[in-house]
Amino acid sequence: xxxRKLVCSYRKLVFxxxxxxxxxxxxxxxxxxxxxxxxxxxLLAQYLQLKKKKMTRMDTLRSGKVAAAGFVIGPFIHHWYKxxxxxxxxRSMRTVTKxxxxxxxxxxxxxxxxxxxxTSIFEKKTISEINKEIMPKGVALFxxxxxxxxxxxxxxxxYLPTKYRGVYDNVISFGYDCxxxxxxxxxxxxxxxxxxxxxxxxxxxxxxxxxxSHS
Numbered sequence: 001x002x003x004r005k006l007v008c009s010y011r012k013l014v015f016x017x018x019x020x021x022x023x024x025x026x027x028x029x030x031x032x033x034x035x036x037x038x039x040x041x042x043l044l045a046q047y048l049q050l051k052k053k054k055m056t057r058m059d060t061l062r063s064g065k066v067a068a069a070g071f072v073i074g075p076f077i078h079h080w081y082k083x084x085x086x087x088x089x090x091r092s093m094r095t096v097t098k099x100x101x102x103x104x105x106x107x108x109x110x111x112x113x114x115x116x117x118x119t120s121i122f123e124k125k126t127i128s129e130i131n132k133e134i135m136p137k138g139v140a141l142f143x144x145x146x147x148x149x150x151x152x153x154x155x156x157x158x159y160l161p162t163k164y165r166g167v168y169d170n171v172i173s174f175g176y177d178c179x180x181x182x183x184x185x186x187x188x189x190x191x192x193x194x195x196x197x198x199x200x201x202x203x204x205x206x207x208x209x210x211x212x213s214h215s
Contacts, residue, residue, distance in 0.1 A: 021163045030166030031074030037170050038115075039067030041177025048178075049186055065122040066181055069115050074166070076114065080107055081165040096157040100150050108149065112141045115180055137183050144179060148172075 020029040042063040049055040084102065088095050116138060120130040152172045156165055 030078040034070030034074030038070040042066035042181040045181035069118040
């Protein structure tokens with residue numbers, strides 16, 4: 001009896017796993033995995049911040065906001081890979097290389113921007129504030145992806161059917177989900193830019209005062 005129950009459970013699991021990768025549910029599967037892993041990545045980032053004593057307690061509300069970015073990024077990568085495979089069918093080295101380059105040059109910056117914009121909007125930042133933050137942090141995240149992402153995408157485009165690509169993308173990038181949260185909430189990237197802007201503003205005000213005093 002226990003063996004029969006185990007076999008039945010296994011068959012149900014296989015059936016359900018097949019269902020969630022059908023066209024009807026695939027976008028929800030990819031989005032659900034995105035939401036879950038972005039949230040978990042932020043929790044891991046917070047754990048590291050706690051160990052470094054940069055936080056006093058876990059902020060589950062922050063993790064919820066980060067997870068919400070998955071509702072934006074999940075559907076995007078679902079449709080991105082469908083269209084990319086439609087435009088560049090086949091698995092020759094030339095075709096796969098084109099896909100890897102296009103994915104890295106176009107898709108990766110968009111995903112990074114979507115993440116930074118979405119999480120910043122939840123922080124109630126203005127578009128001007130987000131634009132100042134997005135360049136230094138976006139560049140840092142893009143460069144950090146380069147050693148891992150292109151090789152991972154070669155494997156994906158060579159061997160995986162399109163329907164598994166979004167979930168694979170999320171699983172491979174889990175470590176980067178943690179890095180995304182670290183760079184977004186914990187690093188001081190962009191601080192020097194902010195200092196320079198403040199100094200320039202102070203200098204311009206100082207010059208203006210001098211001109212007014214001489215007039």
